[in-house]
Amino acid sequence: FIVVSRGDRKYLRGSRDATSAHEPARTLLGRTTPIVGRDRELATLAGMWEECADDRVARAVLITAAPGAGKSRLRQELVRRVLQRDEHTELLVGRGDSLRAGSPFAMVADAIRRVAGVREGDELDTQRAALRARVERHVPVAQIERITHLLGEITSVVFSSDASDVLRAIRSDPQARGDAMRTAWVDWLAAECEHHPVLLVL
Known part of the structure; x- marks a missing residue:
């Protein structure tokens, strides 16, 4: 499990297999292997993150390389350093799915479901409650219903059109x-960022 400390209390952030960024570090003979030859890349990424966290600005980074070049290991080390620097950082992780390759919100949907604790196989009402509880943390009261219902559209946590004027209006118009x-x-995402830094890994 992922546990963080805040003052004299400890909080459970989730299970390590719930987010790809928290994959166990690679080991050799039981010992964690250090990342080698990526000091410049890590320094660049860490510097950009510090700018985001300290100056409250948004930045996007695209990392490309051939298979086996160390992209996952670089990501793991960056996430470790970010969370070590600021335990209040919210980590959002979304994985791609070949079955949803044509969906523009597929990885975002995965990230939302993970951070909200929406699990496949749960009853729909349970999924709805989990999603709403997550939205209620930081979203202004007047926007909770709209954002919950529309994030439900993204994550396939479906709400009834009868419960929302917004859903009735948009479901017949794809655009x-x-x-x-x-x-x-x-x-x-903006509401989350108002309360703590957010690292989104896709």
Whole structure:
């Protein structure tokens, strides 16, 4: 499990297999192997993160390399350093799925489901409650219903159209639906960022 300390209390952040960024470090004969030859890349990434956290700005980084070049190991080390520097950082991790390759929100949906604790196989009402509870943490009261319902559209945690004027209006218009979902995602992420730094790993 992932446990963080805040003052004299400890909080459970989730299970280590729930986020790809928390994969166990590679070991050799029981000992963690250090990352080698990536000091420059790590320094660049760490510097960008410090700018984001300290100056409250957003930055995007795209890492590309051939298979086996060490992208996953670089990511693991960056996440370790970020969380070590600031335990209040919220880590959002979304994985791609070949079955959803055509969906523009697939990785975002995975990240939301993970951080909200929405589990496959749970009853729909349980998934709805988990999603709403996560939204309620930081979203202004007046926006909770809209953002919850639209994040539900992104994550396939479906709410009834009868419960929402917004859902009734957008479900017959694909363009409006896509725009509304994107706006809800940005609004939720902005609300999270108002309370703590957010590292989004896709």
